[in-house]
Amino acid sequence: MAWSLVAELADTADTAPIATDPRFIQPALTAVQIAISEASRDRSSPPSFVVGLSMGEVAAAHCAGILSTQDAMAVVCVQAELTAHTLRPGKMVFARAGRGPVERALAVGQGRAVLAVTLAPELSVVSGERTAVDAVAAELHSSGVMVGPLPIGFAFHSPEMAALSGPFMDRLAALRPQTGALPMYSSATGGCVQGTDLHAEHWWRIMSGPALFDGVIGSLLDLGEVFFAEINPEPLLADAIRDIARPRGVAPTVVATMSRRTDTEIWPQSTVHEPE
Template identity: 30%
Template sequence: QWQGMGRRLYAEEATFREAIDRCHEAMRPFTDWSLRDMVTLPESPTRWNDIDVIQPTLFAMQVALAAVWRSLGMEPHAVVGHSMGEVAAAHVAGALSLEDGARIICERSKLLRGVSGKGAMAVVDLSRAQAHVELRGFEDRIAVAVSNSPRSTVISGDPEALKEVVKRLERREVFCRWVKVDVASHSPQMDPLRQALLERMSSVKPTPSVIPICSTVTGTVLDGRELDGAYWVRNLREPVLFADSVKHLVADGHVT
């Protein structure tokens, strides 16, 4: 993401603008900042990099871009979302109302702000199974957070513990790259947020999806009704099984 993304689309593309405006209204009960300002101001507000601002803004961008593609006749046969992107995917699939999507992304990102600065994430050139082996002895501080492909895995957790693991891997010439975040999503650092998340998501009412949605929590296609508050707690805490989801979709014939 970058400051100014979406500004030209908002000015020139009516479908995009209308979708952003709908997201703006849906988010108003949960925010003390303006989504419209984030998208339209020549210089974005100083809170641009705050996690409780950038995640909802990205959600709105995803929803608005999907609306533009649909207006051009591009209708998805299936959807999949990566980590927080699964909230927008669930809305596009018809399983979540825009209001519920806004509630989920805004409320959980506000809670994440409370742990901002306490975590770290790194991409390592290992399989998920290999990464689990490398994290032995660190399970209470680090977790396998994301499985992107057979040889691309993200580990997440306590910064000092991660540094130790990364240094050990680099000595063996295993490729590692730090992710530019300071929140350790999909790790034990999310456990203290569980109860507050459940309470804030208790009113979420998912419905059967119109478009198949492949879950990156389970790696399988869901009906849509499973996407209640408890599911979104799992979405934040459990690993992102993106590689499994892609494999499942390809096996089902979704190859483009």
């Protein structure tokens, strides 16, 4: 399927494919993240490292010089196409709770729902088969935990992805990751990864395994004073970063590159968001 990113970005309707069709959403998001990174190179200090959450790692790997543009877009286009055509619908929900309460509630899911993402000390994501996730969400809600759905129709970071394993690995067998020019930290491992290891197996782990965002951000905060710039059309992770930092007694600076609340970029010119 061929389509124009420029044309899709110009379509501002709520029903536009770029906002509703899984074949468009992740490729468009990754392309925008890459474009923002490239546009920022001559306008700000170079980054000391890159880090990503879930498929956001693809743009991070491109920024680090690990994946070429062609390889980066291959990863997200294969993921998007296989997800849209192969997977049965699943469900993901957030829970305002840490690992312990969520893992206890997972028992009612009978192995069909998992702790998919640990975003912050008191913020997690559960993913899996729809009825199992609903049961876990009800269990958490009954214990006083705030729970809500994520606008994602598939159960990423869960065993529900298993049907995609073979075709995903086959279609990305030609990836040629490079050493890269920057250290890259991964939410799949919680630490630094080697660029030349980011073959199809790594990206399959990103799709199907847990995302340890709290762990990887904690690793970076332990290095000392850190300045984070979130490369995204809309800032989504700043609060989680602050929540991870708070128990450590540190106050990282977190800035956003763009926001739907403004017609212009907001970094590096203005709007630095710092924790209280």
